[in-house]
Amino acid sequence: MSSVVNTAVDLRAESRDVVVTRLDSAVDWARKNSCWPMPMGLACCAIELMATGASRFDISRFGAEVMRFSPRQSDLMVVAGTCVYKMAGVVKRLWEQMPNPKWCIAMGACASTGGMFRSYAVVQGIDRILPVDVYISGCPPRPEALLEALMALQRQIEHEKSIENLRQDQHQPRLGGAPVRGPIVVQG
């Protein structure tokens, strides 16, 4: 973990088990390694999401195998699949029900931009309704791409100023209150 650079290990005999680090590093380390996804598995990408959770690709290595279908218990919404207008209100409401801090991965072409469904019923990208941190291209993206996206998100979380965000009003939407970071795009 890269927060090692921020710690000072005290090697004296009487205090050999003490680690001194910045609070931000500790909180960020805990948060990035235990991102509990809320799988918004809408269409075909959900199958690749399930495959990532299964034994071959094993999202559990990254601490994210606890797929919480309840928004109240999750940190990371993985929108996997086409979002249609009928479903958009539901996705938005579930996003708002997730407590802060929360992140979003738009998995696949349909979630990123509407994909190949340029039709009357499809929302052309879920970034029209909620803020997205990582976009993954692909139709569907390989599980390796989803893991790469998760790792990219983890690298981003590592550098968040979590304590400062806590001190601010927690109910401001992240895009409005927190420092702006560019979205990450991962090739699927």
Add this chain to the structure above:
Amino acid sequence: MATQREMEIIDSAYRAQLALEEELSGDKMLVNMGPSHPSTHGVLRVILELDGEVITDLTTDIGYLHRGDEKIAENMTYTQFIPYTDRLDYLSPLANNVAYAYAVEKLLGVTVPPRCQYIRVICSELARISSHLLGVGAMSIDLGAMSVFLYTFTEREKIYNLCECLSGARFTTSYTRVGGLAHDMPAEFAPMLRQFLDEIPAAIDETDKLLSRNKIFLARTKDIGVLSRADAIDLGTTGPILRASGVDWDIRKAHPYSGYEHFDFEVPVGTVGDCYDRYLVRMEEMRQSVSILRQAIEKLPEGPVNVDDPKIVLPEKKAVLTRMEELIHQFIQVTAGINAPPGEVYFSAENPKGELGFYIVSKGGGTPHRLKIRGPSFVNLQALRKMSVGHMVADLISILGSIDFVMGECDR
């Protein structure tokens, strides 16, 4: 303090009975289930009317994955629509590709060569095993048996490897083309398939051992969600649901397509029509698919895979780049599409979920005038109400798992 009513009734036994009846006659609750719920079946919304734990009425609300495929088809050439067919039943994309290719070929009035038919059979049966593995896996994880889900997914990864070898993509393959296939089967596919066929029966047997005589599984699926034979036919259900209800009907036997008449296989038919029967039908279908795959790979004929018609199949690239006639054919096929005659056809294939049908109305030209996709899940889901009313909410989970529907082909 006794109410006026209590004071009016003198007999204590009668009063006790009344108290009991009042307790039981509660109000009915309307509970919403979905469209985001922890079942791997997609975005289905079910509105339950519950009397306690028992379902008294059920309304299904679909359309949360309606992407406008049929409207898109009216704006695409026949070849351009092939990737959209992958996304219909996204658990068995190869089977959808095959069904669509045959539908368009029926409209054009062409027959593909035998090698192509055998390869398409291999595609369909691989897709069938893949879909049933996930169906059984999802059903078991919904009922609490998570290990089975992981084991079936491991086997599906092997099928994904095969699909990747065959078409280049793990699961949205877009492998068939009108008049043939995208390319011939690669040389390394046959040994991979043989190795897979040696390994898969053990996996099916393991799943069988874990579930089929498991007390908990039996308690949750036996006599749950019974669909009688008459109801199954009346509701238009097809596939494992219809066969589990006792109707011996399989399109591969009734109206053989793609050379299925040359294969020797049996069709499992259930008796009761409950969730357990549907599960058993799927397990046995997987075993029959393994047998068909073995026969197909052993008897695979040599020869071309594409129809020998330059107006339907893209010519060889070498010829396109050097000769005029092939260049023109390529140009017209890619830009305007394959010129289909005016007319209408309906072709249906035995997909893992049921009968996938394509009703194509053509007024000539390269794009269809109307393409109706008869998705088996759309029709099978209508049976949900009949199967569930009277059962408890927990039984509904078993029933949803046993219907094994996919919202991609339900909502299209």
Add this chain to the structure above:
Amino acid sequence: MTPQAAAQQLVEHLGEGVGEPAEFRGEVTMVVGRDKIAAACRFLKEHCGFDMLTDLSGIDNYGEEPRFAVAYHLYSLTHRCSLRLKVLLDEDDALVDSVAGVWSTADWHEREAYDMFGIRFAGHPNLKRILMWEGYPHHPLRKDFPLAGLPADLPATAEEAGRVETANMLGGPYFSGPGQRGTVSREPRQYDTAAEQADKLSSPNKAEPV
């Protein structure tokens, strides 16, 4: 029983109102008048063994008269044959009898045809939209509707539809965080005077300043 034989029997049974059977690629199609379709379906189901309705779809022939068509795909499990019936409908009078009484499966198919084309089915138990949301003003599969869609209001939430009332927040939301007041002073309901309580109950969701 072949499709041709079944078509012949239908012609004999109904007489007028049934067109000549047409054949293409081995399939038989017959045009049936819209007032005869329910009787035709019932006859075919009961006397010719067409016990399954495989598909029912609407078709929009924009620019032709009559504009709409409904295609019924019947299948007989006993005789293993299929038959297609078509009903042609005018644009301003797109009404046809429902066959949901003959085969229960027609229920959802007809709802989809209504949703996508606007074809109405008389006698249908529950003719509502099925794929698009209730209140969507257009019929998407009509040829004059563009693929990219036309503006429409998003589905009404349950609140807007009046089916659900939001719970009274009573001065909340009460959340925990550093720098917030303690829980006792934060949720002062027991310390509210009667007037303050009435005020909170009457005007829900008025967030208390922190």
